[in-house]
Amino acid sequence: MKRVVIPELLDTDSGTPAEVADSLADLHGINHRFGGVDTTEAMVARVARQVNAKSLSLLEVAAGTGYVPATVQQRLCHRGLQLDVTLLDRAPSHLGNGVPAVVGDALELPFQDASFDLLSCNLFAHHLSPEELLQFAGEGLRVCRIALLINDLVRHPLHLALVYAAVPLFRSRLTRHDGPASVRRAYTPEELRALLAQTRAARVEIHRHYLYRMGVIAWKS
DSSP: OOOOOOOOGGGGTOSOHHHHHHHHHHHHHHHHHSSHHHHHHHHHHHHHHHHTOSEEEEEEETOTTOHHHHHHHHHHHTTTOEEEEEEEESOTTTOOSSSOEEEOBTTBOSSOTTOEEEEEEESOGGGSOHHHHHHHHHHHHHHEEEEEEEEEEOOOHHHHHHHHHHGGGOSOHHHHHHHHHHHHHOOOHHHHHHHHTTSSOSEEEEEEETTTEEEEEEEOO
8 A cells, every 4th residue: 555645634723723623532532442542551661661760751743632641641640650751743723721731833843952751742643754753753762861752653544444433533624634644644553663774773673562552662772
């Protein structure tokens, strides 16, 4: 299945405030039920075990309301791991309340080198061209101290069929368009591994998760 880039409506805020809010609610449901939260939790927990850490700082890029990192933070707290979260998004209207947040460009992160232990993104990598993804990975590895975490979809024909089957369940017309478009423009694990091999990552781990999710850990050292 060839990668096809189809513009996504939520990227350009092509909807009313109510439609955007419904689309973000759809994303919450997708992340809650179909591996989004679990994938990020598994990656953060794996890093914590590897470096024997009881606390970690994390910058979530293209964070939106911050639902995924906030939920992971709550879950890990019960497991004895403190996760200090900062959100970054291009649009202030996307950001949630009550969490440290910054408006900025994911390809030119407004932070000094090694500002956070981890830099994470969820359902963001597939929005980037290969060249942009390399630029983002370079920025992520610059800003993090330990690892860059990428949580994203796996492009696969069966995944696309499942998303089309779920389209009637989505609240927003934006999600009904963007869901299939996201799968079509997603990368495969092999494609991401080949791209990240061009970065300064010391090593790259890619794990498959529930319902065509993948978790990518690009270790800085």
